[in-house]
């Protein structure tokens with residue numbers, strides 16, 4: 284089923300992005316977040332998987348908040 | 351430095367709130383299954399997995415109604431405000447209950463993994479007729495939206511998406527609600543012979559629509575009564591006895607953010623009513639330990655300058671205040687966030703009279 288394949292691909296990309304982002308990439312957009320403990324970042328992980336294009340856009344645009 | 355991120359902003363009140371939500375879910379779903387076993391017997395008996403997935407569905411549907419009703423209800427009566435302040439936890443719990451329903455339904459109707467169960471469930475309907483409508487797609491749409499909302503409920507998202515985008519994203523709860531109502535109407539009710547489920551669903555929709563309409567009309571009427579003032583004008587805020595110690599009166603000015611006028615240590619200070627965190631209504635909070643404390647998540651601000659006490663750096667707008675006779679007045683123009691303003695004090699009567707005479711003298 285094509286739609287499910289697209290959703291699976293989207294989530295797979297999100298998983299790769301989330302690994303990088305939660306692992307440290309978050310510091311590129313939010314310095315306060317970089318200081319957060321790992322379990323706090325783990326709370327963001329599902330959202331990163333779902334919202335990765337938006338976050339990627341914020342990272343590319345290079346605008347930092349929360350500092 | 352802003353407030354450091356925490357996994358969950360718990361305090362005693364929120365722990366109690368969460369414990370009540372969790373136990374209510376268990377009691378509701380358990381009760382549904384128990385009562386279902388007693389009511390549906392013989393030929394009408396329902397298997398345990400189906401009873402459980404229906405119990406989860408009804409529970410999530412009821413919670414979604416509560417979530418949608420809290421906002422307008424709190425605007426109509428402050429009695430509902432404590433529920434509003436913790437709505438995020440309720441929303442995340444509702445998503446988890448809905449997810450449990452979706453997972454169980456997918457596994458059960460998908461034959462518990464004989465082949466891709468999600469594919470099997472989604473392929474079972476059609477879009478060409480109402481009777482066999484593929485209502486599962488509507489459920490999937492709702493789950494995706496509710497997931498995005500639950501997953502982005504943490505402050506990290508609010509800070510990084512910005513308040514406007516975050517708010518818009520979370521307004522999509524209404525799209526999710528429409529999808530859920532259609533999911534129920536086109537799905538469950540096709541197999542229902544009793545009209546009870548249909549009536550309950552319709553009542554829920556009417557309740558949500560009515561509360562939103564009534565709250566909207568009230569808001570419109572309140573805006574119509576809001577003070578019309580030029581930026582440099584003084585507005586009558588309240589009588590000095592109208593504001594209890596450590597509390598505030600909220601003043602509405604047309605086209606501006608509401609202003610919270612606090613009484614503290616015999617003086618009056620005015621700040622923006624909008625919390626820098628998530629827009630919580632500061633005027634509904636109170637002064638704790640010398641700081642205005644937001645009722646939503648406890649951010650604090652000093653009354654005389656609108657700044658969070660060190661080491662925090664959040665700031666809100668302040669306003670000039672003065673006391674004229676027995677009335678407190680505030681100037682409509684917002685000062686830049688964090689601007690210190692001397693609190694207005696109630697002057698001894700002789701001084702007020704003296705001032706008044708002096709002004710009359712100057713006018714002559």
Ligand code: FES
Nearest residue numbers: 625627628630644
């Ligand atoms: S809105 Fe969160 S503390 Fe004010």
